[in-house]
Amino acid sequence: MRKVPAVLRQARKAIADLDFLKVLQSEINHEASVKQFQNDESSSFCDFVVDWDSPQSQDVVLRRRCESGEEVVVSAFLGAEGSNENAKFPRDAFMKVGVKKPSLRFLLQFDCVVTAQVGDGCDVEIQNMNYIPSLDLDSSAQKGPCIGSSDERLRDELHKYLEARGVDKSFADSLLLHLHKKEQGQYVEWLHKLQGLVTPSE
Numbered sequence: 001m002r003k004v005p006a007v008l009r010q011a012r013k014a015i016a017d018l019d020f021l022k023v024l025q026s027e028i029n030h031e032a033s034v035k036q037f038q039n040d041e042s043s044s045f046c047d048f049v050v051d052w053d054s055p056q057s058q059d060v061v062l063r064r065r066c067e068s069g070e071e072v073v074v075s076a077f078l079g080a081e082g083s084n085e086n087a088k089f090p091r092d093a094f095m096k097v098g099v100k101k102p103s104l105r106f107l108l109q110f111d112c113v114v115t116a117q118v119g120d121g122c123d124v125e126i127q128n129m130n131y132i133p134s135l136d137l138d139s140s141a142q143k144g145p146c147i148g149s150s151d152e153r154l155r156d157e158l159h160k161y162l163e164a165r166g167v168d169k170s171f172a173d174s175l176l177l178h179l180h181k182k183e184q185g186q187y188v189e190w191l192h193k194l195q196g197l198v199t200p201s202e
Contacts, residue, residue, distance in 0.1 A: 024195045031188050045174055046166055048074065055186070060178060064166055069102035072165045078179050082115055089116035089176045095124070097167055098132075106133045110162065114172045122172035126158050 045062055051073070052061035059077040066072065076095040093114040100107040111128040162168070 020198055021195065024191060024198070028188065028191050028195065031184070031191070045171065048072075048166060048171070053182070055189075058183070058186075060175075060182070062175075066165060070165065071100045071102070072167070073098040073100075074167065074175075076114070076175055076179060078183055079113070084116075084118060087116040087118055089122075089180055091180070092116075093176055093179055095172075095175070097162060099165060106131065108132075110158070114176055116173075116176055122169055122176055124159065124162070124167065124169065124172050126155065126162070129158065 046064075047066075048062040048064040050060065051063040052059070052075075059075055062074045064072045064074075074095060074097050076093050079092045079094045081090050082092050095112040095114050097110040097112060098107045099110075109130040109132055110126055111130070113125045113127060115123045115125065117123055
């Protein structure tokens, strides 16, 4: 016969596991009922195609070839929560945009932050612009100045440069929606896996 303390420890563990399962099931039910982003219609990425979007990763990579022959590559992932609680999306996104001309072996890389505005629409803030002299991943980028401190006319022209290549506010809105839906789906999947791990075997 087992000792009483051992039986009590097992009983306490069973009660704790049951409480944990109840909390997990409550969270799963909550996510299923809210569907904060799942009901939103996903806007099109227009001429961009998805180059990388693994269910196990947090980032997404999109690619577009322009009529001029230029290639535009966008990579993005969610960052910290934004400062505006009333914005459509709670978190900002870090986005890198690379633009390569067909006849040259260098590319321009823009470091950006995508932020949701109150109501509809998103804002793309260009923080830095880098010149990468080679497509070799070992090449060191020649970092440019902080764009935020640059002349307003220069910032406007850089935004127009990206917009002409498809990276506009509509694209940014689609990107933020996609990343939030991706994160929510990963969270629900994680909850189900955790539930399976702690559910007692019959």
